[in-house]
Amino acid sequence: MNTDLQKEFADYTKNLNAAGKDERIKTALTRAVHAYRSTVDETLQRFPHTPELAAEVRELKAEAVIKRDDLLRQAMESVERNKGKAFYAADKQAALALAREIIGKGKVVVKGKSMLGEELHLREDLEEYGNEVWETDLGEFILQLKHDRPMHILSPAIHVPREQVAEIFSKFFGKEVPPDIAQEVAVVKEFMRDKFFQADVGISGANVVAADTGAMVMIENEGNVRLATAAPPVHIVFVGVEKIVPTFQDAMKVAEVTWRYAQYGVPGYVSIITGPSKTGDIEKVTTYGAHGPKEFVVIFVDNGRSTMATEPEFSAALHCLRCGGCMYECPVFQVTAGHFGHTYLGGIGTVWTAFVAGGMEKAAPLAYTCLRCGRCVERCPMQINIPAMVGELRKRIVNGEGLGKEEVSQEEAS
Amino acid sequence: MAVEMKLPPVLDIIRSNIVKYGNPLALKGGEVAAWAKSLNLPAQGELLFYTGGEYQLLPYIDTLVKTMTKVDQASKGFSLLMGVRNVLDKAGINAEKMYASVLAKDKERYNTVCYKAAVILRQLGYELSYSGEHELYSGALLYELGYWDDLRAYAPKVANVIAQSGAKTIVCLSPHAAEVFKYVYPKLLPDFAFEIKTFVELVWEKRDLLPQVDYAAPVVIHDSCRLARELGIDEQLRDILTSVGVQQREALRNRKWTTCCGGPNKLLFPEISHEVAERRVNELTHTEAETILTSCPYCLSALENGNAANAGVEDLIEFLYRGVKP
Structure with missing residues (x-):
């Protein structure tokens, strides 16, 4: 099979460039990023146990993927x-x-x-x-x-x-x-x-x-x-x-x-x-x-979530709490907002696009938009290694490799 | 089932240039090594000076990007144009003609960075060797862009050149080279056991010997993502500047929280890359520092491009060389 992604890239790029020039997006995002950082900094100071709690959550989410x-x-x-x-x-x-x-x-x-x-x-x-x-x-x-x-x-x-x-x-x-x-x-x-x-x-x-x-x-x-x-x-x-x-x-x-x-x-x-x-207030009879x-x-x-879970390179993307912190830290997201995204947005959204909502074709332009700069990882309470996952996605894109255990299931089928 | 994905041609152009010519833009070895002529660095020694040709190719990258910004990458014209670069040797076309618009002063500047780095390290007492025109690009972009299989095939060639120098330690000017040598090569080549250092680390170790830099205005460091987050080098840059007696300002987002310069997606998304760079320059100049310093070729190039504020942008190498009297 041969998939020509050049049009996909061209359309996406046009849209992304337009977003990059949209002053409204820049103004709104600049304010939002500032507000996000100051609120989070302030509340992390008020509740200093949070990073430790996040570490516990990382453990339990990893365990939950195994026991899914x-x-x-x-x-x-x-x-x-x-x-x-x-x-x-x-x-x-x-x-x-x-x-x-x-x-x-x-x-x-x-x-x-x-x-x-x-x-x-x-x-x-x-x-x-x-x-x-x-x-x-x-x-x-x-x-x-x-x-x-x-x-x-x-x-x-x-x-x-x-x-x-x-x-x-x-x-x-x-x-x-x-x-x-x-x-x-x-x-x-x-x-x-x-x-x-x-x-x-x-x-x-x-x-x-x-x-x-x-x-x-x-x-x-x-x-x-x-x-x-x-x-x-x-x-x-x-x-x-x-x-x-x-x-x-x-x-x-x-x-x-x-x-x-x-x-x-x-x-x-x-x-x-x-x-x-429900109520049991009349004669203790439970009524719904x-x-x-x-x-x-x-x-x-x-x-697509189970497929993600079976891939050691990507399963940690399931730990995502959807707090959105990574997006505020992403230098591309700061100028384009969700135009760097398909349904799911930004770097983590690239992985979710590949597995859950859009597939490799939609994920490919996103994977190459990511700077792999790694600031999202600094923010992420789950420390999801997005740059590594994006690297792995790029490798699969250039090699034309799919996601999940397709080869195994084909063998099983034959 | 393998699905061949047809990607924007620039990716494959970079890939095949590295694989065929040992340089992302197919620069010739002699050209990449021209800066070293007057220094007579030996080909062998324990400490190998490694440029990877990265500073040398910067002026060409910008020309490539400018070409791409003007031409629709999905068009036949673009493929043809880039194809010319790709089949350079077969067609016998001179790459220089295509990049005729590269400014001589840019070429001069970026080529000189390597020279200045070597002079600084030698003055600090390091004895350097250099592979000269045999030196090959590290292949960091193969790793970055997803061409891991190509890197697997390419890395042994690079390792072979390095091994011929008899080096124990490699000093990399680019943090991208340092990263790929330190973290990726050992996985591909079990024998790749060289000690990997960056220019910054070697300078930091002997910073007390650095000549003072006579510069009255404050400077601000732009931490490169690779240096700060992957290699954990941030405080060293500050220490070095303190040693040479320079006033420093700090950007709001710095060290591990540094903002990327936008360089990495320049080849595919030059306009977005430019926006990101401009915003980073604004963050840095907000400190009212007059000069932005960085220690990465791509940051240097990206910040120069995004420098609407007309601040000074220099590599740390260039800045330290201000104090050197060769």
Whole structure:
């Protein structure tokens, strides 16, 4: 087989160069990088135990990759024991098929921010199937209206200034919304409030999952995840299998390290959800769907993660907590934002693009964009060696080698 | 299943130039070694002075990049143009003609860096040997760009030239060469047991013998990523400057947190590389230092290119040579 990547490179380069000349991106990123560094520096001083905790998390994440099959089984059993429903989706198609089957058509869906959602194009697929789907995270909502993709995993609309937000909102709401951030926030709150309570289904991701208890841990500031997971009668969690750790205690460690490096300082909300809403207040008879969802569903998605786990050169990329710290430190990301990326962004995103969302063809231009300068590793609480992984990817690209154990499976097949 | 991926041609051009000519831009050995004529360095000795031709090729890299910026790399014209370079010997075309726009003063400057480095080390009492026109580029870019199989085949040739010098220690001017010799070669060649040092380390060891540099304005160090993060050399640069009596400023992002100069992706993404370089120059000049010092050929070249601020940009070698009276 022969794949001509020259057009892929040419298109990507054109887009990247345009981003590199976009003053809005540079201004927004310069502010964001400054804010990120000062918040993280300050909170690391306030909570000096964090690096040590990060070291513990590195160990337990590495262990979790090894025990991934057991942990998945255990997590699914825990969800079922808690009267939730647990599903496993081997790939994107399977995950979307489950979503369509469970949700159906003609429903109103409210959704929290999720990189897995981006990876699956979950909102677009559910809309195509005939549902009304709302991104409830403010940044994601702006991008939904703008028909744009996230430019940072935690601050998806990092590249859109208030003036542009005002234009987008004025058009959508059919009334003049001034370029005033407080008023922009208020107008969305008013609109979304109804959607939360009208919705048939709420969708969220999870930052970490505890296998022993089946606890889904979600970190946020806006409160939209709280509402989206509590108000509708059905709550569906889409979560990557790499997010599972053995115990509840482990999950708390992962959560704290995640939010510290994700610039939350101390997050506004941490939700821990283990099952459907229930009450036993009348005659001690357990009844489901008290104030919260009556149905609780967890879809564990693999979609290339197990392949990554089997590759010693890349398995550590599964330790990624999605704190986004590396992106702020990346000199290319600082001038191009998520244009250095496909669905997943920056250096770590290059590896995830290769295995999970895009494949080698999409990953190749990204792999050669990376400077391999290594500052991301200095920031990364998991110390993921991105430059080494990018080097390995380049080697496979020039040699035309694939990913995973393809050769073995071919031998097995014959 | 192997899938052959057709990549932008510049990658293969660099690869085949290294493999065929022992230099990323197919410079001739005589040209790479021209700087050493007046020094009469011996071909054999315990301490091998290794340039890898890296400073010498800098003016040509910029010309190549300028050509690429103007020409669509996906176009036939580009492939043809670069193909000419690639089949240099077969076609009998003079590379110099293609790079006719290289400024004589740039060639002079970058060639002289090697000379200055050798003079400084000799004045500090080091006895250097040099492979001259036989010296081969380390192949660091083969490693960098993914051509590991080519490096496996190429490395023994480089090792052979080095072995012929009878060296125990190799002093590298470029941290990229030092990195690949120190961390990659031993994996490919079990017998590659040379002690690998950088110019900075040798100077640091005898810094008390350095002549003072008469320079009143403050300078700022741009730590190279390879030097600071891979080789762990940062404080040594500061010590050296203190020894020669120069005022130093520190950039906000320095040492292990240094910002990359943008050099590494210059060949494929010259515009982004330029943006990154310009921002780094801004970080450095924000200190109000008048001169930026670095110790890496690619940083030197990238920062010069991104130097819209018109600060002075010098290699540490050039700067220290200010104090030397040969």
